[in-house]
Amino acid sequence: MFKFSVRLIKGLMQVTAWLQEQPVLTNLLYRISGPASYLPSRDLTVTWPRAEEHKDFSLPNSSWSQSMRNLYNKYMELSQQGSWIRLPSYNATVTHFTEQCPNSAKPQVTTRLFTRNLDVEGLGFEYVVFYNQAEQRTVCIFQAGPYLEGSHGLIHGGAIATIIDSTAGICAICTAGKVMTANLNINYRSPIVLGSTAEVQCRVDKIEDRKIFLSAEIRNVDGQVLHTEATILFVQV
Numbered sequence: 444m445f446k447f448s449v450r451l452i453k454g455l456m457q458v459t460a461w462l463q464e465q466p467v468l469t470n471l472l473y474r475i476s477g478p479a480s481y482l483p484s485r486d487l488t489v490t491w492p493r494a495e496e497h498k499d500f501s502l503p504n505s506s507w508s509q510s511m512r513n514l515y516n517k518y519m520e521l522s523q524q525g526s527w528i529r530l531p532s533y534n535a536t537v538t539h540f541t542e543q544c545p546n547s548a549k550p551q552v553t554t555r556l557f558t559r560n561l562d563v564e565g566l567g568f569e570y571v572v573f574y575n576q577a578e579q580r581t582v583c584i585f586q587a588g589p590y591l592e593g594s595h596g597l598i599h600g601g602a603i604a605t606i607i608d609s610t611a612g613i614c615a616i617c618t619a620g621k622v623m624t625a626n627l628n629i630n631y632r633s634p635i636v637l638g639s640t641a642e643v644q645c646r647v648d649k650i651e652d653r654k655i656f657l658s659a660e661i662r663n664v665d666g667q668v669l670h671t672e673a674t675i676l677f678v679q680v
C-alpha cells in the first residue's frame with residue numbers, strides 16, 4: 444500500500460511537471476485569469492516608483508554620448524516648431540496607459556517594461572522616441588549599452604528587434620490606439636557597435652481596417668550607414 448502511494452504521488456508529480464511545460468496550459472491560464480495570476484507566485488524583486496515619483500527615462504542622463512545628445516537637441520528644436528513631440532517613457536507599461544489604472548497613485552504592478560528594466564543608466568536600452576502626428580512617423584534615438592551584446596562588441600539581433608518593435612509599436616499606438624504586433628520582418632544589413640548612437644526611423648505605410656502596416660530603418664548618426672530594415676504589422680485589439 445505504501446509503495447503504491449509513493450508511485451501514485453510520483454506519477455502525479457510527473458503529470459503536473461509535464462502540464463506546466465505545455466504552452467497550451469500557460470496560454471489558457473493567461474486567457475482565463477489575465478496576466479496577474481500568470482506571474483510566478485514567488486516574490487519578485489521588482490520595485491516601482493509611486494506616481495508622483497515616476498522617472499521619465501526619455502530625458503538625457505550622464506550615460507548619453509555627445510552624438511546622442513546632439514540628435515536629442517535636434518529633435519527637441521523641431522518639437523518647439525510643432526512638428527514633433529517627445530514622448531515620455533516610464534518603466535512600467537501601466538504608467539503609460541493610465542486610463543487602465545484608475546488607482547494610478549499606487550499602481551499594482553509587479554512588472555517592468557522590458558526596455559526599461561535596468562536600474563543603472565547606460566547598461567541597457569537608452570532611447571528617446573519622438574512622434575510626428577501629421578506624418579504618422581516616429582523616430583527613436585538609441586544607444587545600446589554593454590548588457591545588450593550579441594557577437595563580441597556588437598548589439599544582439601534580438602535587442603535590435605526589440606527597439607524596432609517598440610518604436611513601431613509606439614507609432615502604431617499613437618496613430619491607431621491599442622494594437623499588438625502580428626508580424627515583424629527584419630533584414631540585418633550591417634552590425635551596430637555597442638555604445639554607438641543609432642537612429643530608428645519608422646512610419647505608417649498604410650492602414651487597412653484593423654491592420655496597420657509600418658516600415659522602419661536603423662541608420663547611424665549621419666544617416667550614411669544602413670544597419671537594419673524592417674516591416675511590421677500591428678493589429679488593433
Ligand SMILES: CCCCCCCC(=O)SCCNC(=O)CCNC(=O)[C@H](O)C(C)(C)COP(=O)(O)OP(=O)(O)OC[C@H]1O[C@@H](n2cnc3c(N)ncnc32)[C@H](O)[C@@H]1OP(=O)(O)O
Nearest residue numbers: 539608609612613623624625626652653654676678679680
Ligand atoms: C510602450 C511600448 C510599446 C511596445 C509595443 C510592443 C508590442 C508587442 O510586442 S506585442 C507582443 C507580441 N505580439 C503578440 O504577442 C501578439 C500575439 N498575436 C495575437 O494576439 C493575435 O494573433 C493578434 C491580436 C495579432 C491578431 O488576432 P485577432 O485580433 O484575432 O485578428 P485576426 O482576426 O486573426 O486577424 C485580423 C487581420 O490581421 C491579419 N493577421 C493577423 N495576424 C497576422 C500575421 N501574423 N501576419 C499577417 N497577417 C496577420 C489577418 O489575416 C486578418 O486580416 P484580414 O482582416 O484581412 O482577414
